[in-house]
Amino acid sequence: EKITVSVIKADVGGLCGHTLAPIELLDAVEYVVENAVDETLIDYYVTNCGDDIDIVMTHNKGTDNDEVHKLAWDALTDATDVAKELKLYGAGQDLLSDSFSGNVKGLGPGCAEMEFVERRSEPLVVFCCDKTDPAAFNLPFYKMFSSPFNTPGLVFDPSMTEGFKYEVMDIIDHKRVLMSTPVETYSLLALIGNLERYAIKRVYRGRDNEIAAVASSEKLNMMAGEYVGKDDPVAIVRAQSGFPAVGEILEAFANPHLVSGWMRGCHWGPMMPVGEEDAMPSRFDGPARIMALGFQLSKGRLVGPNDLFADVAFDKARDKALEMAEMMRSMGPFQPHRLPESMMEYTSVPKVLKTLESRFEEIPENNCKLEKTTDRGDLE
Ligand code: 13P
Ligand code: 13P
Ligand code: MG
Ligand code: MG
Ligand code: MG
Known part of the structure; x- marks a missing residue:
């Protein structure tokens, strides 16, 4: 069943x-x-x-x-x-x-x-995030299911050597494409490295199309004709015996990456892996958090969770994320801390531009606006 x-x-x-x-x-x-x-x-x-x-x-x-x-x-x-x-x-x-x-x-x-169909033993990891968007899973899903430096199981486990398939959503044109690694690794990266446009929805095992991972990315679609933008995402990943080991799944977060979200959903910042107790983002409303809850299924019963990122071995990742947070914050309202316009969750920039509209003028040939008003002969 x-x-x-x-x-x-x-x-x-x-x-x-x-x-x-x-x-x-x-x-x-x-x-x-x-x-x-x-x-x-x-x-x-x-x-x-x-x-x-x-x-x-x-x-x-x-x-x-x-x-x-x-x-x-x-x-x-x-x-x-x-x-x-x-x-x-x-x-x-x-x-x-x-x-x-x-x-x-x-x-x-x-x-x-x-x-x-529940396996003889069915370990799975539920990821819950705040202050980011579903494309935050693009890089870690790639590492988990396609990088042998993250997941040696891709090399050692014969049921994984045929790789994994990714269902990638094009958020702007509302289309999706299925791509296989390792054969199409570079083309896949050409898409999913663009966090403005592409988000991974599902991952399947290449050998038998068994479902391996799924993320919540519906909201990236237009809703009621309006771009409602980000949604703090969740994901489910199956582990062990033909899938990456729990430790390989978690390893994708050991070296924090930058994600969009944070303050007003308008900034790039690090994704910090935390235990449930520490999922209270408050500094500049962040930085983005991710929790990893490990369960074993037993005829559908959820045994657990094991609060996987509570492990002290993720302390270094947290330290690093905080250092990255300092670095990004130092840019204030400047890119690349601030997101490009197309990715901002809500912004008053169009309003600011509107009020300035009448003051914009064509740039003249000589490219000089302010005329000399006094003859500062004393400086010559
Ligand atoms: P244990 O020896 O603790 O069972 O671990 C086996 C393993 O495969 C860890 O990745
Ligand atoms: P949430 O998406 O978590 O509600 O955060 C929105 C926000 O504006 C944070 O500064
Ligand atoms: Mg939130
Ligand atoms: Mg909120
Ligand atoms: Mg949000």
């Missing part, structure tokens, strides 16, 4: 500002989800990364299931009521619609789901 793992997430309010989804909201979600165990769900785990609430659910109903999506929607709606009552910041931020229509996609919440 097939098991489905669904991770559905949303930011429905922060305490204070955009820093944290408080326990009151997690309780509201948990109350709804707990009541659905046995009837709809096999098991669940509710947590938060910064101001985002992450609901991990297991069931037998397949991906994109109405009942499961409605459950998550109802739980997040109840949490929104609590957030409004507490006047939390941005209460209901990610619930863009007043009514549910069968699937959370397009309604605001992010969603990563995969269905598979």
